[in-house]
Amino acid sequence: MDIRNIAIIAHVDHGKTTLVDKILHQTNVFRANQDTGELIMDSNDLERERGITIFSKNASVVYKDVKINVIDTPGHSDFGGEVERVLKMADGVILLVDAFEGPMPQTRFVLQKALQLNLKPIVVINKVDKPNCRPDEVHDAVFELFFNLDATEEQLDFPTFYGSGKNGWFNSKNEQSEDITPLMDGILQYVPAPKVPEGNLQMQITSLDYSTFLGRIAVGRVARGSISEGQPFSLMRTDGRIQKSRVKELYIFEALGKRKVTEVLAGDICAVVGIEDFTIGDTIADIENPEALAIISVDEPTMSMTFSINNSPFFGKDGKFVTSRHLRDRLMKETEKNLALRIEDTDSADSFLVYGRGILHLGVLVETMRREGYELTVGNPQVLVKYIDDKKHEPYENLVVDVPSEYSGKVIDLVTQRKGEMLIMESKGEMQHLEFEIPSRGLIGLRSQMLTNTAGEAVMAHRFLEYKPWKGPIPGRSNGVLISKNQEKTTGYSIDKLQDRGKFFVDPGEDVYTGQIIAEHIKPGDLIVNATEPKKLTNHRASGSDDATRIAPKTLLTLEECMEYIQQDECIEVTPKNIRMRKVILNEDERKKSSKSMQSEAVG
Template identity: 25%
Template sequence: MKIRNFSIVAHIDHGKTTLSDRILEDTGTVAKRKMTAQLLDGMELEKERGITIKAKAVRIKYKDYELNLIDTPGHVDFSYEVARSLRACEGVLLLVDASQGVEAQTVAHAHLAQSLGLKVIPVMNKVDLSQSDADLSEEQLWEILREPILAERVSAKTGMGVDHLLERIVTDIPEPKGNPNGKPRALIFDSFYDPFRGVIIYVRMFDGSLKQGQTLRLMGGGLTSKIEEIGYMTPQLVKCGGLNMGEVGYIVAGIKDIHSVKVGDTVTLADNTADEPLPGYEETKPVVFASIFPIDSPDYPLLRTALEKLNLSDSSFSYQSEVSKALGFGFRLGFMGLLHIEIVKERLEREFNLSLIATSPNVVYHVKFTSKKSHPQELSALRDAGDGYKVIDNPAYFPPYGDIIDIKEPTITITIVTPVEFMDGVMTLLKEKRGTYLEMEHISNMRVIIKYIMPMAEMVIDFYNKLKSVSKGYASFDYELDEYRSSDVVLMEILIHGEPVDALSVVTHKDKAQTQGRALCEKLKELIGRQMFEIAVQARVNGKIVARETIPAMRKDVIAKCYGGDITRKRKLLEKQKEGKKRMKSIGSVDIPQEAFVAMLKIDQ
C-alpha cells in the first residue's frame, strides 16, 4: 500500500508551518500562484503569533505515493489534540531549529512519539543560518531519543534538503496497518463547524471503509447520522466516493452540534458496529477558569451571541453565565491553558468588536467540607470529585472557612530546558513556586533538562514571565497534569469599606497570603480615588484581617469663610463637618471604577 501518514512536531517557532508550506509547494499540491506563507494557518491570529491553534490535514501526491500530512497544534495547552493527531500517523518529523537546539516541547513530543511506537525522523531546520550548529543540535536530540538516528538537514525557508526529506518519508515511515475488510473504525482527530453544512469531521481510517449514504455511529457519544459527503483535503475539501483503510479524509453527516463530536472518538457504522473503539479516547476537561465581563454592561447580549458562535468553531472551551456584584453580568469560562484564555479573549474582541475584562485565571480545586444546611444553593449544586470532595472552579463558591475539612489543588510535572548558566536561577524560581525536585539531566555541556512537580496555580500566575526573566529568554518549558494533592491553600477576600468584592477574591497559599494581601491593598489604594469619607481597603483570610490600607477622605476647607471672630465658631463648623463624615461613612458606598479592575488584573501577583 503506497500510503504514508505523518505529522511534523516541533517547539514553537522552530519552522513547522514553513516546512509544511515547502512540502506543499515542492510536490505541486498547491500551485505557486496560490501559495501564501503559513498556508495551513488560516486564522489571522495564527499568522500573527506564529503558532498553530487548530490542527489541519492535507493529502499530498508524491511520485506514486499518497502522503497524508496531519498538522498538529504547537502549544503545550493543546497537548491532548497533539496526542490524537499523532495516533492518526505512523511516523513523525521531529523538527529542531539548528540555531537554538533542543527545547522543552521537543523533549515532550519526542517522548510522546516514542511511547506511541511511531517512527521518528529527526530534522535539523534553518541550517542555512550562520549561527546554526546542526551537529550539536543533532547530538542533543540523540540523547533525548536514546539512539543515534541520522537527522535530515533542511532549510524550510529556501527549500534546501526538502527533496531528500520526502524520499526519507517514503522509505522510513511504515505503511498503515489494519484490516481493509473488517468492521469500519476511524479516529476523529479534529472537527470544525460550517454554517451551511454543519460539523465537518476529520478522520483517519484504521479498519474497513466508509462510503457516502451509509449511517455512521460515534462510539463514544452514541450519535448516529447519515453520511452526506465524504472526501479528502488538498487542503481544499475534495469530494470522493469513500475512504478506505489507511486513508485520511473528512465526513459531512448533517450534524449541527459540534459538542457531540469529540476529538479522539471512534467512527463506525450503525449497522456494522466495531467490537471496540480505538484506544486513548478521553473527555477533555478545562484546567484553568476565568470570568469574562463586557466593559459596557449593555453589551452582555452581544457577548452571549459571540460566545455561542465562537464555541461552534472552538468546542474546547466551556462557558456558563455568571453575576458579579462588582462587574455585573458576564460568563465563567473553562480553558485548556493560559494561551487558550488569551486566544479566546482576543478572538471575541476582534471578531465580534467587543471590549472585555477577564478576571485573574484560577485552577480547579477539590474541596471537602461539612454538609451544613446553611450553605448557599451554589454549594449543593457543585459537581462531585469522589471521596466526599466537591469540584470548585470559582473562588466565590468556596464554603465558609470553618466548614472546610481539606482542599486539594492540581499539580503538574514541569520540564524545563535551559542553558547551564541559568540553572541556579531557574531552580530558585521553581523553589519559590513551591516546586518539588524530581530529576535533572544534562544534554551536551551547554544544556540541562530540569523536572519538578509544582502546583498548577503557581504556573498560572506570572510563571512564564519570571522564567524568561531569570533565563534571559533562553529557557523553555512544557508541562503535563499530574494529580490533585492536599495543600494549605486559603481563600483571600478583598474588603472595600467592609464589603467583600467577589471579583477580587483569590485562592493563595497560606504562607503567601499576607504578602500578597498587602500588595493588593496597596495597589487598590492607588486605584480607588478619594471619597468624601475615609475608606478601609482590607484583605481577609479565614476571618482575620491580614493587610489594611486606608484611603483618607477629601476635606473641604469649611472655615475658609471665617476671616476672624471667636475660635468657638470655627470649632463648631469643624465638629459639624466631622459628624457629617461619620454619618456618611456609616451609610456610604464606594464606587470602584472599571479601570481599577483592569489594572488589578495586570499587576504582578
C-alpha cells in the same frame, strides 16, 4: 493509490510550519509565479499575529505518485489536546528539533504520545545554519530522549535528516543540498503505508471543520472498510448512544483544499458532510454491525477561570453578544472541538467555570470570543487541586529556561521564590541551560517578571509533570494598584500629578469608571485616586507651564499579561474594543465590608 499519513511534531518555534511550506513548494502545489507568502498553514488571524500554530491542519501532496497526507500540529503545551487527537490519523511522525536548543519539554510530551501509538519516527534536525548550533550533540540528546521514553528497538533505530527549513534543504549527511528531495524520499522509504484490517466500516472523527454552506464537517481517517457518498451508517457516540445517519457528501484533502469524491478507502483521511450532531471521538461504523473504536484520551486540564457576563458600567457599549445565554452557548460550542476544555455551571446563572491546560489555552479562547463580538468578565486563574489520601495535591511543571550566563542568578532567584527547585544547570555555548520543578501556581506571572529581569533574553518553556503535595503559599504581586474614584474621562492634568504614584494603564482622555484599575502603585497596598479632575481655569495666563506636562505613555498589557497580573479580588472586563482590569466589587465601602467578613470567616 499509495498513501502515507505523517504528522509533524516539535516544540514551539522549531520550524514545523516552515517545513510544511517547503513540502508544499517541493511538490509543485502552487503555480511557479504564485505569491504564497510564508507560514501558509497558519491561516487563522490569531496564529499569524502571534507567530504560533494553535489549530492542527491537514494538507495533502503527491510525490512520485504517492499521496502524502501532512498534518501540521501546534507546538505549545497548552494546545496539547490538538496534538493528542490528530496523532490517531498518522502512521509516522517527523520529529523536528532545533540544532541549537535540542529537545525541549514539549518535544518530550508529543514524542511520548507518538511512541505510545507505535508511530514510526523520522528525526529532522533543523536550523543547522544557525551560529553555535551543535547537531551531533542534539542527535545524541534525541536518542537519549527516545531511550528514556521506553522506545522499542525498532523506534530507536530512527533515520535522521539535517538541514535548514528556511533555506529549503534537508538530507541525511549534514551537507548542503539542492532541496528537500532526500527528506521526501525518506518519508516514502521509512513511513509505512496504512495497515488496513479486514472488516466493516470504521472511522473515528478526530477533528471538525466548518463551512457556512455545508455546516459542520467531520474529519477523520477511515480505519477499516470504505465509505461512499449516500451510504447509511451508524454514528456511535462517546456516551454509548447509537444514531443512524447518511453520508451526504464526501471530500478528500488535496493540496490546501478539499476535492469531492464518491468513495474513500481505508487508510485515507477524509471529510464527511451530513452528520447533524457529533462530537470528536465518535465512530462512524457499519449500519448493520457497528463496532466502536477506542475513545480518544486527552490529558486533564490543570487550570480554571471564571467566565461571567460583563457587569461593568460600560456594559453593552461594544459587544453584540452580552447575555449569559450567549456566553453559555458559545462555551458549549467550544467544548465540541476543544477536547482539553471543560465547562461547569456555578451557583450563579451568570458565571461558568472554564477548565483548560494553561493561561495561553484559556487566553486564546477569550481572545477568539472577543473578536466574535462577545463581552465578558474573566476572573483570576486558579490551579486545580486534588485530594489524594486526604492530602492536598497540586500540579507541578518541568520548567526549562535558556538565558545568557550573566542573568542566570536572577532567574534562579525568581524561580526559587516561587517554590521552584533546580534540577539541572549546564552551559550551552554562551547560554546557561536551567531546569526546574515548580508548582503550576508559581508560573502565573513569572514570564513577564523574568523577561523584565533578563532584559528580554530568557527563553522559557514548561510542561505538566504530575500532581504532588501542596507547597504552601507562593508570593503573588508585590505592588498594589491605583483605582479610579469616579466615572469620567481621565485628564492629562490629573495623570501628570499622579505619575510619581505609579505606572498608568490609561492615557489622558480615556473613559474610566469607579473601581477600574488604572495604574500600578509603586508600593504594596491599593490606593483610590481621582484621575479625572480638570485644571481649574483662572484669568491668569501661565506662559509655557501647560506645555511642561510630560506624561509617560501608558503601559499596554496583553490579555495573557492581564490574566497573570490580576489578584483574587480582581477581574478583567473583555469587550471587542477594550481590555480593562477592575476590582470584582466596584464600590469601595462594599469591598471593605466583604474583606472584613472574609477575614472574620478565616479567623473563625
